Every structure is written in C-alpha cells, then in structure tokens.
Amino acid sequence: MMINVMENTLVLLKPDAVQRKLCGEIISRFERKGLSLVALKLLTLTPAIAASHYEEHLDKPFYPSLVSFITSGPVVAIVLRGPNAIKAVRTMMGPTNPENAPPGTIRGDYATVMSNNIIHGSDSVISAQREIAIYFTEHELVQ
Ligand code: RTP
Numbered sequence: 001m002m003i004n005v006m007e008n009t010l011v012l013l014k015p016d017a018v019q020r021k022l023c024g025e026i027i028s029r030f031e032r033k034g035l036s037l038v039a040l041k042l043l044t045l046t047p048a049i050a051a052s053h054y055e056e057h058l059d060k061p062f063y064p065s066l067v068s069f070i071t072s073g074p075v076v077a078i079v080l081r082g083p084n085a086i087k088a089v090r091t092m093m094g095p096t097n098p099e100n101a102p103p104g105t106i107r108g109d110y111a112t113v114m115s116n117n118i119i120h121g122s123d124s125v126i127s128a129q130r131e132i133a134i135y136f137t138e139h140e141l142v143q
C-alpha cells in the first residue's frame with residue numbers, strides 16, 4: 001500500500017526566474033497542485049550561503065560557475081508542504097538539463113540550458129531538512 005507521507009521541501013526560484021518575472025507563474029503551479037506555502041522570502045545569496053547550499057558539488061568542474069550564477073541576483077526561497085512533496089516538486093521541475101525536460105515541466109517550459117535552469121528543489125528528506133535550515137528558522141515556518 002502506498003503511504004502518503006507529509007513532507008516539507010525547499011524550493012529556490014533561481015536568479016533567472018526572478019529576473020524574467022516568472023515567480024508568480026511557478027508559485028501558481030505549486031498552489032494548483034495542492035502543495036501548501038509554509039515559508040517564503042526574497043533574498044540574494046551570499047557566497048557563504050551558496051557554498052553551504054551546494055556543498056555536495058564543491059569538487060565538480062561546474063561549481064565556480066554555479067556559485068557565481070546563484071549569487072548573481074535575488075532568489076525566492078520557499079518551503080512547500082504536502083503528501084510526498086519532495087518527489088512531487090522534483091517531478092514538476094523536470095530533469096536538471098532543460099534540453100531533456102518535457103513540455104509541461106517547469107524546466108521544460110521555461111528553460112533552455114543547464115546553467116540557467118530556473119529552479120532548485122530538495123532531492124531527499126535529509127537534503128530538505130538541511131536546506132530548509134539554511135534559509136529559515138523554526139519560527140518562520142507556519143504550522
Ligand atoms: P538543483 O540542485 O539546482 O535543484 O539541480 P539538480 O538537483 O537537478 O541538479 P544537481 O546535480 O544538484 O546540480 C546542481 C546544479 O548545478 C548545475 N549543473 N551543471 N554538468 C554540468 O554542467 C552541471 N551539472 C549540474 C545545474 O544548474 C544544476 O541545477
């Protein structure tokens with residue numbers, strides 16, 4: 001039997017989403033899906049926050065350009081909650097490379113290249129807990 005576990009997940013609308021004024025459209029998709037807003041803020045990532053967020057990629061060749069991009073302008077950090085929210089958000093985002101992202105997914109509809117792929121979503125329960133704590137204190141999450 002499938003068990004629907006209530007989960008929180010961390011979404012970042014990346015600088016390209018904010019710059020292209022796509023935030024409302026993307027948040028609308030998550031609301032229509034039935035996920036709940038639990039926390040939301042606009043901020044520009046410092047290099048230290050970016051390094052913490054992407055610590056798993058520290059040794060990758062694309063790491064310097066990734067940190068440069070994610071700190072290049074404001075982002076919207078969002079905590080979404082719902083049944084199996086982590087997988088639901090990742091499915092709605094589509095694959096990392098927009099070239100492989102089908103129409104109907106966020107990256108498929110709004111992005112063309114890997115370096116500017118519009119959105120981040122936590123990839124596991126452990127990642128979600130770690131990433132939410134980077135952006136929000138406990139009392140910033142609504143019940
Ligand atoms: P994100 O963490 O941003 O949600 O993306 P993701 O899980 O789908 O992909 P991940 O593997 O975590 O990669 C993080 C971001 O790094 C850039 N990237 N570039 N080979 C490459 O050039 C490459 N691989 C990854 C992407 O912008 C990706 O979103």
Ligand code: MG
Binds near residue numbers: 123
């Ligand atoms: Mg990732």
